[in-house]
Every structure is written in structure tokens, then in C-alpha cells.
Amino acid sequence: MSTFDDLGLDDRVRKVLTDLGYETPSPIQAETIPSLLAGNDVTGQAQTGTGKTAAFALPILSRIDLDTKKPQALVLAPTRELAIQVAEAFQRYAANLPGFHVLPIYGGQSYGPQLSGLRRGAHVVVGTPGRLIDHLERGSLDLSGLTNVVLDEADEMLRMGFIDDVEKILQAVPESRQVALFSATMPKAIRSISQSYLKDPVEVSVKNSTATATNINQRYWPVRGVHKLDALTRILEVEPFDAMIVFVRTKQLTEELTEKLQARGFSAAAINGDIAQAQRERTIGQLRDGRIDLLVATDVAARGLDVERISHVLNYDIPHDSESYVHRIGRTGRAGRSGEAILFVSPRERHMLRSIEKATRQSISQMELPSVEAVNDQRLARFSQSITDTLESGELTLFQDLVQQYESNHNVPAAEIAAALASMVQGERPLLLEPEPEPPAKQKRSGKASAFEASGGETAVFRVEVGRRNRVTPSALVGALANEGGVPSKRIGHIDIRAEHTLVELPAELPEDLLRKLGKTQVAGRGLRISRADDEVLERSGRPRRPGRDKPKTQRKGQRAPGSSRSAAGKRPAHEHG
Secondary structure (H helix, E strand, C coil), rough: CHHHCCCCCCHHHHHHHHHHHHCCCCCHHHHHHHHHHHCCCCEEEEEEECCCCCCCHHHHHHCCCCCCCCCCCEEEECCHHHHHHHHHHHHHHHHCCCCCCCEEEECCCCHHHHHHHHHCCCCCEEEEEHHHHHHHCCCCCCCCCCCEEEEHHHHHHHHCHHHHHHHHHHHHCCCCCEEEEEECCHHHHHHHHHHCCCCCEEECCCCCCCCCCCEEEEEHHHHHHCCHHHHHHHHHHHCCCCCEEEECHHHHHHHHHHHHHCCCCEEEEEEECCCHHHHHHHHHHHHHCCCEEEEEECCHHCCCCCCCCCCEEECCCCCCCCCHHHHHHCCHHHHHCCCCEEEECCHHHHHHHHHHHHCCCCCECCCCCCCCCHHHHHHHHHHHHHHHHHHHHCCCCCHHHHHHHHHHHHHHHHHHHHHHHHHHHHHHCCCCCCCCCCCCCCCCHHHHHHHHHCCCEEEEEECCCHHHHHCHHHHHHHHHHHHHHHCCHCCCCCCCECCCCCCEEEEECCHHHHHHHHCCCCCCCCCCCECCHHHHHHHHHCCCCCCCCCCCCCCCCCCCCCCCCCCCCCCCCCCCCC
């Protein structure tokens, strides 16, 4: 098994990986990074969640010139969400590279911040094809200093209709650039791109071993309000389990979390890559025979671990890729037994949850955190049971005499003496949790949202004053409507791009203030200027009138009837959300 030390990465980048808790490269990383560092073009066939972002980001960062302000690397992504995700990964891996700048560029966001970022200088630009084309045509994106180009999720860009834009961008980059192409599948059009624009590429194919056992019940808890340690404590107190592995990212956290769990009364131990083999085996033996119930571990330390008692796996820190997730939860549900897997997910980690679900082709259901009342009920039940167990032990004569003597000497009832003794045993930690504070009253939804709800399923056709001559794309329109106007993407219907304008189906009752706001939004370098299309115009274009619009309107004086040509797709396009 190779390590990141074996791959030839820059020392500053390697230190970040250590700090983040990366211990060994995933298969796609181990096969791709050396080839990219050697200057080869690469085609990588790998699913989402296999760690491919690090596979191209780490070698780019290892060779970045921080003194050069022109973009040196360009990453093409099919969606706004992926562009942001990749940009965040670059920023995270570049923590030890002072002055490094990465700039995400996508449709629907105003041009101002993007133009400012390009003027300031960005070492890496991550963008969606449509918006990148816009900047190229404006002259605001200078690709003359480019040394690396990455096509991420190329088959998705093909599916969404961006392949022509991708080729146009590839034709604009310097001849000497290095290209890495990543795709889950390799359809004919993607292979054609590879043959045309990549030079003798090294081909890497990683099978996605992400099948999860059907006998493992998978749940996640969205981290909010309650601290993760308190949430873990609640689960441990209420959830019935035999033995549990708690996975964290770093060696240091295995020790810290173990100490905190022990302080809260749990029998826990840590294993990580620094623990000697003899101690590891001793600890696993204690887990196997029931002397400890909790094992706090890193990914590598728990590999190959097979203990029949493990009923639960809890991902305290979300793994970096879906394969790690599958390896982790595979520690339970062995040999046909049932198992439970719980995943803590912070708001910024939602994209990783989606990647895991997509890669494993299984839905992970949201769980409710045990309530304060449930925890307190369990604590009282355990307290009562401990009294019963102690009474049944039959070794109380000395203590009975001491209590009776105290009761007689101090004239204090036995019940009060018992309560004082219980308080002594409990120590400083409260027996019961405090009730949770009342949640703040929910605010009324904005008028914008209520307007969408009020319109129900009714739609109307609106005219937008940009068309094919402006090189507008469906994705750019959807991005503007969803991100600037707050129109839910699922409420954006058929888009029909004409020569001078575009017809688009939207919720029927769009507020006037929203229409005015959208009119100021830039798409393809022009304001949207959106208005409701006349019925006469719709009839001339061959489109049916919408339900409830049976009274035709008079065409405005001087209004020019649009052409009747339809968009090339002839159907609702697959949108780029952003």
C-alpha cells in the first residue's frame, strides 16, 4: 500500500494532507498523481466519490508558481455546485501556500465579483462551460499562461449539452498545456475529445468498489446546534448497541475523543497508525471479549478489523470519499449479521453525502437525535437498575451499620442519607440533562416564496430579450432565474431559444418586483428584460395557450412577431443549476 510520501508531492502540500488526516491515497490518486507530476496527459475513468478531486488538485498545487498572477490551471465542471466544491478543495489543500488564489466562475452569479477576481489574479480558475465562454468572449479571461486543463465529470458535461463549449475552450488554450480528463463513463463523444485534445494520455480506470451490504441500516444526522460530542453521547446512551467503532479523520482526534468519552463514563479505547501492533492487537482483544465497548479509530487503523460484537459504526467525521465510507461501514454487518451505520454531516458536507448516495446507489435516511427526555429516562432506568444490582449482591452489612449509626447520631432520615451518598457517587457531572431551550418562532416566508406557492402548478410563458444571436444557453438562463430571482429550478419549464429572444415557462404569478429585479440581471452580456408573452405571439409560434388564459391580449403596437424556429433540443434541456 503506497503512502502520500511515495507520490512526489510538494512537502507543503503533503503536510496539509497529514493535518487533514489523509493517511493513504485512494486508487485513483495513487495511479493518477505520479503521471500528472511527470507531465503526462491523463484520462481517468472513476465514479464520483473516489477521491478524484485530490487526484488532479494535489499535483497542480505541487507545481503552481505563486509569483505568476495569470491563471495557470483551468478546471471545467458541469454544475455550479461541483465548481464550488472543487474550488473549496483547492483552497483546503493550499493551506500552506501563502498568496494562493482560486476563483470559481459559474452562471447565475453577477459578473462583478468574477471580473474583480480575475483582475486581482487567480492561480486556478474553476468554472462551468457557459460562463467561461462568456468571459473568453469579453476578453476578461486570459488563458495564455495556462499549463493545466482539467475536465471533471466529462460525461455529465456531454449529457447536459456543453460539449461544444468544452471543445471551444480547449481550442483556446495553449498548445503546451497538460490535460486531465475524468469521466464516470467513456461514451464515443468523450473518447473523441480525448483523441483530439490529449497527447498520448495515460489511461487510468478504477472500478468503484462501493457496493454496501443490504443488511446494514444506514442513517445520517445533520449536525446542527448540539455539539458533535454531545450528540454522540446521546446516541450512546439511548441507542442499543453491543460494540461500536467511531471513525475520525486524524490520529490526534482518536486520543482526544477517547479521553472525553472515558470522562463521560464510557469504556473506550483508541487505535491509529502510531499505535504499535502489539497494543493494537491487545485493544482489539479487549473489544472482542467485552472489556471495552467503543473503539475510536482512523480509516487505516481499522482496516481488516473483524469483530463479531461490532453492531454499530459511527462516522464522527465524514470520510473524504465514498470508498472509505464503504470500507468503514463494512466493519459491521459481517457474515450476514445485521448492522447499523450512522453518519454525522455538517451543512458544508452535504455534497459528500450526495456523492456517497450516488456512488453506493443507496439512500441514507435522516435520523432524529435522541431527545433530552429519552436520555434522562435511560439515565434514571440505569440508576434504578444499579441500586437493584447492588442490593442483590448481598454484601451491604458494613454500610447498613454505618448508615444506621449516622441516622441515629445526626437524626437524619435514611432517605436523605441515601440521596447524599448517591450525589457523592455521581460527582460533578449532573445526573440529568437540562431541557433544551425553546426554538425561536419561525419567521414568515418571504412574499417571493408565497407567490410561488400561491400559483400552485400553474405556469405561464415569459419572453426574455436574449436569444441565439447573443449566444445564450439554457444553463445560463436557469442559473440567472434560480440564483438571482430565487425561482425554484423545478418550476422552470420548457426553454425555447429563438434568434432574438427566448420563451420560457415559469410560475404564473411572478411578483412585479421580482420581474424588475430579473430585468437588471446580466445574461450573455445583456439584461434579461423579462415580460409575459402575449397569447397571439404564442399562437404564431405554434405553442398552446396555458390553462386559464382564454382571453387573448392585443399585440402591443409596434411589437415584432418572433420567428417560429424552435430550439435545437426540441425539449426541456438538462439544466446547469448555476
